[in-house]
Amino acid sequence: MREFITITLNGVTLGGLYFVAAAGFSLIFGLMRVVNLAHGSLYLLGAYVGWSIGDATGSWYLALITAPLGVAVVGVLLQQAFLRRIQGQELREALVTIGVSIIIADLLLAHYGGQNYEYTVPDALNGPVNLAILGVTYPAYRLFILAVALVVGVGLWLLLKHTRLGMIIRAGIDDRDMVSAIGINVQLVFALVFGLGALLAGLAGVIGGSDLSVRPGDDGIYLLYSLIVVIIGGMGSIGGAAIGALLVGLVSQYGLAYVPVYSVLITFAMMIVVLSVRPQGILGRRT
Amino acid sequence: MSTVRIQRIAGLTVLIVLLLAFPLFASQFLVVQIGIQSLFLGIVALGLIFLAGYGGMVSLAQMALYGVSGYTMAIVTVTYGLPWYVGVIAGVIFATLLAAIFALISAHTQGIYFIMITLAEAMLVYFYADQDRVFTNGHTGINGVRPPLIGPIVMSDPTTFYYVTLLIAALVYLGLRYIGRAPFGLALQGIRDNAQRMQSLGFNAYAHRVTTFTLAGFIAGIGGVLGTWYDGAISPGSIDLTRTINILVIAVLGGLSYLEGAFVGAVFFTLVTNFASSFTDRFNTVIGLAFLAVALFFPDGLIGLSKKTLQIATQTVSWRGRNALESSKPVKAPSASKLPTSDTVSEDKKLMIASANPEEEEKQQ
DSSP: OHHHHHHHHHHHHHHHHHHHHHHHHHHHHHHHOOOOTTHHHHHHHHHHHHHHHHHHHSOHHHHHHHHHHHHHHHHHHHIIIIIGGGTTOHHHHHHHHHHHHHHHHHHHHHHHOSSOBOOOOOHHHHSEEEETTTTEEEEHHHHHHHHHHHHHHHHHHHHHHHSHHHHHHHHHHHOHHHHHHTTOOHHHHHHHHHHHHHHHHHHHHHHHHHHSOBOTTHHHHHHHHHHHHHHHHOTTOHHHHHHHHHHHHHHHHHHHHHSGGGHHHHHHHHHHHHHHHOTTOSSOOOO | OOHHHHHHHHHHHHHHHHHHHHHHHSOHHIIIIIIIHHHHHHHHHHHHHIIIIIHOOOOSOHHHHHHHHHHHHHIIIIISOOOHHHHHHHHHHHHHHHHHHHHHHHTTOOHHHHHHHHHHHHHHHHHHHHHOSSSSOTTTOEEOOOOOEETTEETTSHHHHHHHHHHHHHHHHHHHHHHHHSHHHHHHHHHHHOHHHHHHTTOOHHHHHHHHHHHHHHHHHHHHHHHHHHHSEEOGGGGSHHHHHHHHHHHHHHOTTOTTHHHHHHHHHHHIIIIIHHHOSOHHHHHHHHHHHHHHHOTTHHHHHHHHHHHHHHHHHTHHHHHHHHHHSOOOOOOSOOSOOOTTSOHHHHHHHHHHOTTGGGOOO
16 A cells, blocks of 8 residues: 555646646647647756756755756747747658757767766755655655646646636637737747746746756657647646656656556556547546 | 750650669669669658558558558468468558548548558557457567579569669559549648538538548558568567558658658668668667757758758749749749649749748648
């Protein structure tokens, strides 16, 4: 039982990390219909930059705040420099983000090399925590990831449901042309949303990198999980991303614990089941 | 015979002679590193271009299917020690079957959704190969796959390997060219352009897509056999995200609308990776920049670019006398049919269509 609780907690906290990574992907897709295949690269960029900031200043919290902001700037530049000029041509936009991901991955490899980087997480977050109710001890840091995911989820919900910007974004997801026809600067909203999506990827990079380590190839892993999460949860839906992330996190952890060799196949099977029953994803809408 | 036709036949003859004579004048390094590698990567890219150009499905699963075939063959021949032909048949069949399963899952979707789902499928194959220890031997993969002795044909000899690969590449190219012009291929292009209309005409769009994807999987399987013989091994590293994307890079660089683009892109790609690496470690950045430039500015790839340049050149030469004639030609209505659809469209009209709407093709969603 104790083992089961630990595995469940592993799944839930991992789901939290996947949610932070996938929410940005889903947000960008929902509004702009851009499949940002450089999302994993932005994750990796955040993870490396965060490590460098933490290493140089000795402050992990500073890295947690500044690295995502840096990634957001890169994201806005990427959108303005490349994607804006081919807006609306979805396939070309996807191809351009692939080109960008190749370049980012190579430049990061050039600068950081192939070795693993370990973050130094503050002691306050590093120790084990005794969860009296459940009767298990659990790493505090994993609970911190869950807290971050909750903050991100609630923050996005507030932003989308209770602010003017959120209203514009939601309207834009439904009918982009109408939003711009009533005099709203859609280009500005696009830049902001792309920046926000990149910021979330960078944030996931710092908290995910601190959990294990940072190394080349992580970009592919988090791109894959972002994809699976939004395919399962429904593309463009933040709630769907939360459900998808939780499902993927739990299923992959149960799989890893009970049928280690086939855990990947179980995730795949889950994707097939969802796609065959609800092709648009659990909370997705038909387009 | 028109001059265009004579030029085409002459060009084709020169190309065939060059390809056949390549091992005679090129060093072994060139034959192995550029020749063979371009050919088997080109075969896999051919499948992708057929999918993308004729079927409107940009797949990222081709390298995974390549891997499925390569792994199956390696397991059958190395782990179980069965003869080479059992391995080849099992590899290609297994890749084709898995392609059919992938197709059943993903062929309902189109455009960017299709890219996402096929990418997820590809990465799952990769992670399975990386995790499994029973069949695929985890991170190490399977080593010691030897190119076989096929009767008197010694496949381990680079020149022989080159000619066999060239022959297979030519067969796959001609086969796809034929299928593209057969009723099936025409229906497929119709479905790409307007699935709803084709459905109303009684064509089953889903079945056409599934069949095409399965066919492309079969081709990727052939590429996987050749590539695994070439490498002498297969590991998760042979089918990781970089390799997966490389095939797309090759197809896009060559030109998604032209079957020939597969080999143009593959030659360009192998040249850059082999020769750029001698003066910079960042050849992937070079590839990435070239890919970015093509995606942003030349959606028809290198072939489209060269055709456009040729067209501008001929137009400038014959500009004076033919100005009035040119402008009186009817301009073809924009459609996605700038692909090499049929022989009845004359060469220069095809060029006109290609340059008239370089962006139409992308609007698939």
